[in-house]
Amino acid sequence: xxxxxxxxxxxxxxxxxxxxxxxxxxxxxxxxxxxxxxxxxxxxxxxxxxxxxxxxxxxxxxxxxxxxxxxxxxxxxxxxxxxxxxxxxxxxxxxxxxxxxxxxxxxxxxxxxxxxxxxxx
Numbered sequence: 001x002x003x004x005x006x007x008x009x010x011x012x013x014x015x016x017x018x019x020x021x022x023x024x025x026x027x028x029x030x031x032x033x034x035x036x037x038x039x040x041x042x043x044x045x046x047x048x049x050x051x052x053x054x055x056x057x058x059x060x061x062x063x064x065x066x067x068x069x070x071x072x073x074x075x076x077x078x079x080x081x082x083x084x085x086x087x088x089x090x091x092x093x094x095x096x097x098x099x100x101x102x103x104x105x106x107x108x109x110x111x112x113x114x115x116x117x118x119x120x121x
Contacts, residue, residue: 002027002117005042005050007067009034009060013106017054020110025117027052036062040070050078052117057084057091068098077121083113
């Protein structure tokens with residue numbers, strides 16, 4: 001089972017995404033954060049307890065970009081994706097530069113996110 005760390009400020013999206021990933025991709029959400037500070041604190045305490053991190057850019061407090069930067073020492077087996085409603089070309093470039101493996105649009109790419117989470121490293 002793939003262990004997911006989910007950084008998302010909307011409780012409804014967190015719940016729906018956790019249920020979708022569990023049902024369709026054999027994933028278990030092992031941690032959640034809704035702010036930049038909480039995400040970085042969770043990562044510091046759980047550096048090897050996740051396989052895929054899904055990070056929104058606009059959070060309750062702060063943004064997901066510093067969260068991506070905090071993951072730059074992750075294992076080669078850990079993957080990071082951005083899931084945002086604002087997946088502009090500039091955001092995609094910034095996220096990839098900070099180490100994201102992929103960037104997905106919340107409104108159009110959920111199926112692609114599920115497939116990414118199902119695929120082996």
